[in-house]
Amino acid sequence: MTTDLRWPTYPLRKTILTEGVADKAEPGQGSAYVRDAEGTVYLDAVGGIGCNPLGHGHPKFVAAMHKQLSRLAVATGSFWTEPQLELARQIVERQPIPDARVFLGNTGTEVNEAAIKQVLRARPGRDVIIAMERAFHGRTLGSIALTANPKYRAPYVTCLGESDKRFATMNVARIPYGDLDAAAAMMDKYKGRVAGVWLEPIQGEGGIFPATREFLVGLRTLCNEHGALLGADEIQCGAGRVGTFAAWSMLVGDEPELAPDVIWFAKALGGGLPVSACVSSAELAEHMGRGSHGSTFGGNPFACAAGVETLRIMDEDNLMQRAGAQLPTLQKIAAEDPHPRVKDVRGLGSMIGVEVTGEGDAPAANMAALLQKHGMLVTVCAGTTVRMLFPYGAGDSILREAWRILRAALDEDAS
C-alpha cells in the first residue's frame, strides 16, 4: 500500500503503524511499543501526541470498550447516558474550579472554542483576549487566532498590532510567557476591553515550558483586578500527565480562590479515544444557553465510557503518581550519563522535553527521523526540543532505553 490519498497536512513519515506490541508490556498493562507494517518495533514517545496514557491495548480498557460498544455507542447531547453522567461527575470532582459544570466534546480545539465563546459571552462589550507567545491552542479558526505561530494563522486571522484585519469580534493581544509585567501593561493598554487571558499551564508545542506558580497566581490576581476571566488550556498537560488530574493543581494548588475560571482537557482523557471537556463554574456555564455550542459526537456514550475507564485504570494502577515520577527519573539518568548536545531535560511529570544544541536555530529538526531510525518515535517542538509523551506507567527501564536511543542518535548526528 503506497498511495496516500490524504491531504498533505502532516509531515510525511512513510511508516504504516499497525499495532501495539503486547508482548513488550508488563502483565495486565498497556504497551509503550508499536509495530509497523514491516514488523519493525518502536518505543513510542509520540503516543498520539499525548493521547496514550494507558499504553497500547491495556486489557481492561479494551474489555470495557467491547462491553460499551455492545450496549450503546451513540446518543445525542439531548439525552443523558450513564457513561456521560459519570464522566462529567468525575471531571468536575477532579479539577480545581468549585461548583463546576462541563461541556463534553471530542477534540482539543473544540473545547478551546467552547471556552472562547463562553468568555466572550460572559464579558459582553469586551473584545480582547490576551494570549502568550509560543502558544498553541488548536487549528480551527477561533483557536488558531490564539495560537502564536503566524505560519498556522496566516492567511485567516491576525493579531492586534499585526494589521487591521480582525477575526470576528475577538482580538488577540500577545505577551511573552511568564512575563507578568507585560500582562499588566497589556491589561492597561486595553483597559476595559480584556475579556480573558489564555494560557497553557505547561506549553507543549512551544517547547515544553512549565509556568511558575508566581506567574499563574499573578495572572489570577490581575484578572480579578480587571474583571477578566482566566482560561487554562490543559489539553496536553492535563488529565493526569504531570501527577495530578489538572496540571494547575500541581503548579498552583487547589485553593478555590486561585483556580482559573475556565479549564479544558482532551488528549489523555479518553485513553486513546477522542474525548474532551471544557469546565467552568455553574455561574459561567449559564452564559452557554441552548444552541450556543454543540457537537454531534461530543459526549457520546462510547467515548465517555472510555474516559470513565481511563480514570478508573489510572486510579487502580496508580498511573498519575507514576507519571509524576518520570521527569525526575529521566533527569537522574541524564545526569549520570550526560550528552554534550543535551542542553536541558525539562517539563513536569510525563510531559518531557529534551532540548538539544547544534547548528542553526532548529538543531532538533532532523531528530524525529533520526530517532525513528534508532527505534524510537518522537515529535519535535519549536525545532529545538525532542518531546516525549510516554504512557504514564513508563518507568526506569523504558526511560533508560529512551536515553540510550537518544544518545546514539545524537552521536550519529554529530559524526
Ligand SMILES: Cc1ncc(COP(=O)(O)O)c(C=O)c1O
Ligand atoms: C495545548 C493544546 N491546545 C490545543 C490543542 C489542539 O487539540 P486538537 O488537536 O485535539 O484539536 C493541542 C494539540 O496538540 C494542544 O497541545
